Amino acid sequence: MKVGLVGFGRTGVKVASVLLQSKETYLEWVLRKSYRLEHRSVGEFLGIETDEPGLIYSVQDISIDTLLDLQPVDIIIDFASEEAIYNYGDAAAKRKVRILSAVSHYPPETIQKLKELAKETVVFWSPNITLGINYLIVVAKYLKKIAPNVDFVIVEEHFKEKKEVSGTARVIARELGLDENEIKSIRAGGIIGIHEIICGFPYQTVRLIHESVSREAFGNGAIFVAKNLMNKEPGFYQFEELLLPYFSM
């Protein structure tokens, strides 16, 4: 599976490192905004020995059409910003290159754009692409079906400086039909990220907990998704659709 990565910020770098070390993906190139590091390779930059090219290009210097013709890929993985899709989207769709976006937020018109591209190619979007979080959302929803009267409370813990309520916690709340009051946000020290779904029964408690160890988790999530997109027809996909088949086996 040949991969092109768009975005090389704090998360993008970690994702690139995971892609480079995975035997399931072959990292052709990284496309980033700034000039810095151009023409170097990810392997050299991160000190990882590899025979995958992983060349670093700047959007200021190469057009996406040229890049896709020069070094074709099976899938573009996007950890950049909400505008990036307007740069690479059409060129990818035209060539049936799959699009996997892990951008954390899109305005409605960009989601519309994704859906248009999905007429031509496979388009996937998830604002939190870790396997663990998405798994917990799915199984918590099943628990709600099994035991409709269970009390759900969501606790999310993050570092002191994080101002707003965790976006992931809000997605969990929405998926479980909970009011945002049922999200308890804890801010203390340097906690990377913990999400807990407390499921209260009259005489027992179930706790579903996700703890982030590091941003590389996004890279592993992206690989899981990419593999599951390979055999899909053009269309717009979200994480839950990729997980559900595992539950009906």
Next chain:
Amino acid sequence: MKVGLVGFGRTGVKVASVLLQSKETYLEWVLRKSYRLEHRSVGEFLGIETDEPGLIYSVQDISIDTLLDLQPVDIIIDFASEEAIYNYGDAAAKRKVRILSAVSHYPPETIQKLKELAKETVVFWSPNITLGINYLIVVAKYLKKIAPNVDFVIVEEHFKEKKEVSGTARVIARELGLDENEIKSIRAGGIIGIHEIICGFPYQTVRLIHESVSREAFGNGAIFVAKNLMNKEPGFYQFEELLLPYFSM
């Protein structure tokens, strides 16, 4: 749903209390070994106001055939000992009364007996009948399918005096294909019962935790199972079979 309860020990009493207070079950009678409390009712004994009979009988004083003719039930719920099935099993099967056993251990020949009775009526057995534990086992197995390389470790915490490894933890280990070395048993103070399945990924950790608050949880589990058995054909059922349909909806 008319219920007869077999067994009125420490757990049986709690289960009776839940059955009596549930609007989904109608407790006809309790059958116990000893003479004590005979002819009193569960409601009177527990100080619960109810119009359900809940009469307490002793096996020393009434035959199960007489009892089933006198006060017929839809299901027998068994929280007694491993021999009890030999007392009521045939009489129940003959009358197509469903059998729900929550006895924690049976020798192989008794399991064989259950399966023979299952030719005539619905027979269910679960050594741990809480909804929470059985839900966690099912979803942990799904996680293993989704992410075959995840590291599973089971931690179980109980009161200091509990000698052996938790039977529930051993069931979890078996279901996940784990060696018993992967069960860590903690014995301290008066902990009622905690089971945790730690699911270790390279860059994230998922924790699936069940905490027992009190033995009444068994009563709620029994009601959930009983409801799900009402529309079943004769046969031998276990908890997982009742849960799986919720996951393919």
Next chain:
Amino acid sequence: MKVGLVGFGRTGVKVASVLLQSKETYLEWVLRKSYRLEHRSVGEFLGIETDEPGLIYSVQDISIDTLLDLQPVDIIIDFASEEAIYNYGDAAAKRKVRILSAVSHYPPETIQKLKELAKETVVFWSPNITLGINYLIVVAKYLKKIAPNVDFVIVEEHFKEKKEVSGTARVIARELGLDENEIKSIRAGGIIGIHEIICGFPYQTVRLIHESVSREAFGNGAIFVAKNLMNKEPGFYQFEELLLPYFSM
């Protein structure tokens, strides 16, 4: 140590059970409001074999002066209501009988009354008399001295029906100089009671957690306190004063 127990409600009964089974206390009597159970003994009522009298009296039937003369005690343990002290306080103080109150709330004028009684005898009051909670408060305060910049957040979990914020959590917040916004209250199912003090450092997290298993914990706390009051001079004491000596050894 001869003990008289005032109050025989839901918590009082559990405390009586612990006192009766402890070798460190000798339960002379229980004084309660209602007539029910009068002249029976705690041992008989709870089905505990013992040679301690544990006679159950009603305030409607015997004066506290008569009771203290008839069956003198070293300490009165009060798990009743906020008015009870006005019934037994003066009679106890006059006889130098120690007073240990675990009543959860007193109006200011009753606290004043306690302090007046403390001129004559040893008077102790704690609104949460478990050893675990009081230990955690003391050690969290030490942590604040050691690392003044640590971020503290208090999480308390209780059963769904509990309306108000946990009084214990409010005491913890006050002792740590925290705003009540730093208390996160979780209400779900039948959780008995969990208090967690999260201590966030830039690169590490310390968690101090207390989990209640059952109300008997109050009995053990009362015994710990009673023992520590035996050699004290008349005066007004709180839990922290009894714990601090252990920290300077």
Next chain:
Amino acid sequence: MKVGLVGFGRTGVKVASVLLQSKETYLEWVLRKSYRLEHRSVGEFLGIETDEPGLIYSVQDISIDTLLDLQPVDIIIDFASEEAIYNYGDAAAKRKVRILSAVSHYPPETIQKLKELAKETVVFWSPNITLGINYLIVVAKYLKKIAPNVDFVIVEEHFKEKKEVSGTARVIARELGLDENEIKSIRAGGIIGIHEIICGFPYQTVRLIHESVSREAFGNGAIFVAKNLMNKEPGFYQFEELLLPYFSM
């Protein structure tokens, strides 16, 4: 407080970063084994703007006597290997430069060497220099004094590849007088490091938990220790001695 750092491996680099960004320390130099990076500065290497020199020297190129004369420091912080003390120890002691070693293990003869150096200068050694762990050990020991019958169990969780039992867990066990059987080691995925001391009472449970977020925690621990050593007389110190004064205030 002028600091010289010995060791610039995986942990040393993180500690250097914390020292450089702390207003309480002034990083004069780093001394490392290899030639790599020589004459560069820590600030330049880590991309941190600073006016602290933080020059990187190699032991192959400069003698410690020359270095200490050229760029004198108040304290040497050692995150290198167990042999490093033989390189810088005598030179430091002669100049009354304090020595703070965070090396995780020393053979008995090296501990003897530390104690000899301690006749001349302040020498401190701690195999785990995080504030959180040392705080938990101290407060757990106090709990044992307060409640001698509490059941202690230690749980330590680390990444799958970690072979041996955590050295920190063994220190906790030794300090609490526990058998090593009371340490439960969990190995799963990429868990950085969690240590939990479970304190079981008959009717309540106290949990004292330490979670590592990143190696920088060692840097903050070193700063805490360094500050507390500034006003000390020559002698051999361990972490507990620095913490105890906070508990008698």
